[in-house]
Amino acid sequence: MRPRQAAGTIAAVALPLIWSNAVLPRLGLGIRGRTAANAGWATAYALAVPAEPGRSSWRGVRCGLLAASGVIAGYVVALAVPSLRWQLAELADRGPDVPATEWVAVHIPIGTVYSEELVFRGTLDPLLDHVFGPRIGALLGAATFGLWHIAPARAVGDNIPATVAVTTAGGFVFGWLRRRTAGTVAPALLHLAMNAGGAIAPRLARRIEASSRGCRPGNN
Structure with a gap:
């Protein structure tokens, strides 16, 4: 690897981590500001970092819809099974300072999915594949994606090592789908x-649990 290429690759890996874990938390923005900042930064990152752009295809749409259907089916099953529904109902609300519709329709698609997919699967993963090959590139990309979530986990009080491990695994799956x-x-x-689904299912679970308690004998 040439020195210039090495420096560019290191910068491409480091910049998302610096942004997510150091710069963005210090800006003190509310959720709307974070969504706008994340989307703007991701767009600038994708424009600045040279990478082989992926293409859209019906195969990608079909595979994505199939994978998404499996996730949705899992949430439906969890809502239907009382013991799993109770666990969903106990999960903390991740979007407390905005309406649920805004959280699901704006902040998740733009602030999270658009921003993270553009940075990682759209830019960083293709670059790492080109430099290191698909196997090492997949590992490095997934690990960087996991480390990107350190500050968000700290902000909501989640276990940081567990969050990094889970999101690293998720990044590996997302990267596999991209390839x-x-x-x-x-x-x-x-x-x-x-x-x-993670935002909607706990809310539905709480409503179902509240409704079921209200319908039990002796609750009149």
């Missing part, structure tokens, strides 16, 4: 289904 379909549509659809 499988040669585009970012499939991982973006899966990412959207996972995050939107």
Whole structure:
């Protein structure tokens, strides 16, 4: 690897981590400001970092919809099974300072899915594949994606090592879908289904639990 290429690759890996874990938290923005800042920074990053752009295809759409359907089916099953529904109902609300519709329709698609897929599957992963090959590139890209979530986990009080491990695994799956379909549509659809379902399902679970308690004998 040439020194110039090495420096560019290191910068491409470091910049997302610096942004997510150091710069963005210090800006003190509310959720609307964070969404706008993340989307703007991701766009600038993609324009600045040279990478082989992926292409959109019907195969990517089909694979993405299939993967997303599996996630949605999992949430439906969890809502239908009382013991799993109770666990969903106990999960913390991740978008407390905005209406649920705004959280699901704006902040998840733009602030999370668009921003992260553009930075990672759309820019960084193709660059790492080109420099190191698909195997090492997949590992490095997934690990960087996991480390990107350190500050967000700290902000909501989640276990940081567990969050990094889970999001690293998720990044590996998203990256596999990108390589499988040669585009970012499939991982973006899966990412959207996972995050939107994670926001909607606990709310539905709480409503179902409250309704079921209200219908029990002796609660009149």
